[in-house]
Amino acid sequence: MSAVPATAESSEYVRVKRKRQTIFLYANMPIDTVHDLRARANLVTKVPTSEMRFYLDESGEVLLDENKTLKEQKIENDMVLYMVYRIQGSDDWETVMIGDKKAEGEA
Numbered sequence: 001m002s003a004v005p006a007t008a009e010s011s012e013y014v015r016v017k018r019k020r021q022t023i024f025l026y027a028n029m030p031i032d033t034v035h036d037l038r039a040r041a042n043l044v045t046k047v048p049t050s051e052m053r054f055y056l057d058e059s060g061e062v063l064l065d066e067n068k069t070l071k072e073q074k075i076e077n078d079m080v081l082y083m084v085y086r087i088q089g090s091d092d093w094e095t096v097m098i099g100d101k102k103a104e105g106e107a
Contacts, residue, residue, distance in 0.1 A: 014075060016041055016054065018083040019097050027070055029077065035066040037081075047085060053093060055082040060096035 014037065016023045025040045038049040045052070056062040056073070060082065064073055075081070084094040 012077045014070075015078070015080045016083050017080055017098055018085075020099060023083075027075075027077075029070050029075070032070050033067060034064045034070070034073070037070070038066065041083065051086045053084050053086075055084070055096055058082055058096055058098060060084070 012027050012029050013024050014027050016025055016037070023041060023044050025037055027037060034054055035049065037054065038052055041047070041052060042049050054064045056064055056075070064075075064081070082096045082098070084096055086093055
């Protein structure tokens with residue numbers, strides 16, 4: 001039995017979490033940018049890409065650069081990213097929330 005080579009048909013994905021929602025997004029790791037992922041998330045959430053941000057950590061301290069590739073930001077297959085939305089009518093953003101609670105270290 002021979003090993004199957006990695007091809008364009010390989011399933012690479014990231015999990016994007018926000019509150020009680022987890023979205024599995026296809027990711028072409030070597031070339032996709034965070035903006036590409038936000039565009040895919042838009043297809044599911046119907047939230048404009050300009051109204052969402054992705055963080056690498058649950059504490060919301062490491063904002064992902066939308067113009068860098070996933071590979072440049074060391075994002076790997078099956079990693080969890082955290083999504084927040086812009087607060088409606090404001091320039092402020094939500095805090096990272098998973099389930100019903102805010103990220104650790106916040107009130």
